[in-house]
Amino acid sequence: MKKRSVIQNAAINHISEHSSLYGFITVLFLMGVIFGAILVNSLSFTQKEDLFYYLSQFFGQVSQGKIISDHDMFTQSVAHNVKYIGLIWILGISIIGLPVILILLFLKGMVVGFTVGFLVNQMGWNGFLLSFVSILPQNIFIVPIFIVIAALSVSLSMKMIRRVFLKQDREPLKPIISRYIFSLALSIVFLAAAGAIEAYISPSLMKGVISFLGK
Numbered sequence: 001m002k003k004r005s006v007i008q009n010a011a012i013n014h015i016s017e018h019s020s021l022y023g024f025i026t027v028l029f030l031m032g033v034i035f036g037a038i039l040v041n042s043l044s045f046t047q048k049e050d051l052f053y054y055l056s057q058f059f060g061q062v063s064q065g066k067i068i069s070d071h072d073m074f075t076q077s078v079a080h081n082v083k084y085i086g087l088i089w090i091l092g093i094s095i096i097g098l099p100v101i102l103i104l105l106f107l108k109g110m111v112v113g114f115t116v117g118f119l120v121n122q123m124g125w126n127g128f129l130l131s132f133v134s135i136l137p138q139n140i141f142i143v144p145i146f147i148v149i150a151a152l153s154v155s156l157s158m159k160m161i162r163r164v165f166l167k168q169d170r171e172p173l174k175p176i177i178s179r180y181i182f183s184l185a186l187s188i189v190f191l192a193a194a195g196a197i198e199a200y201i202s203p204s205l206m207k208g209v210i211s212f213l214g215k
Contacts, residue, residue, distance in 0.1 A: 032109020037117030074199035081191045092153025105150045133205035141194035
């Protein structure tokens with residue numbers, strides 16, 4: 001219990017000290033979501049029809065239980081998110097990775113916004129309900145992890161810039177890197193939980209909603 005409270009206090013102190021950075025990262029992600037939703041309206045009628053056709057095929061496979069196995073979906077989900085997070089994490093160590101981190105976070109938000117926006121655009125409230133059960137559950141874990149890792153990566157990248165170019169930051173690097181490695185390991189645990197939700201829970205929820213909407 002004592003160890004847990006120490007970790008919790010450290011996390012609270014970190015967030016309070018970097019509240020402006022977390023605010024900026026969160027706003028950037030939300031801007032990506034909004035941009036992705038708006039992007040749906042720029043698609044031509046033919047593009048929307050083609051996308052909706054493939055989407056309908058996918059939902060048909062879900063309702064018939066013909067999608068890939070739960071284990072394969074879990075593996076793919078975790079691998080994809082860990083690679084994405086890992087790239088952001090690595091960029092945080094580099095000095096020139098700062099703008100790329102922000103672009104990757106914006107693109108992640110854009111994908112989420114586009115997916116939800118397209119479902120709602122094509123299916124109305126039914127699309128909102130489908131996105132609620134197919135996208136929201138796992139993203140309860142994924143989105144905060146992306147925001148935290150992006151904020152940590154930006155913070156470390158800025159420290160590296162100040163240290164190398166401005167000669168201002170003299171804080172020892174070893175404890176900073178140790179905490180940074182720990183944050184990656186912890187994020188992988190949460191991404192595994194998100195992958196489990198996406199693989200073992202979301203398909204059942206989607207199947208139930210599709211069956212309900214088909215009545």
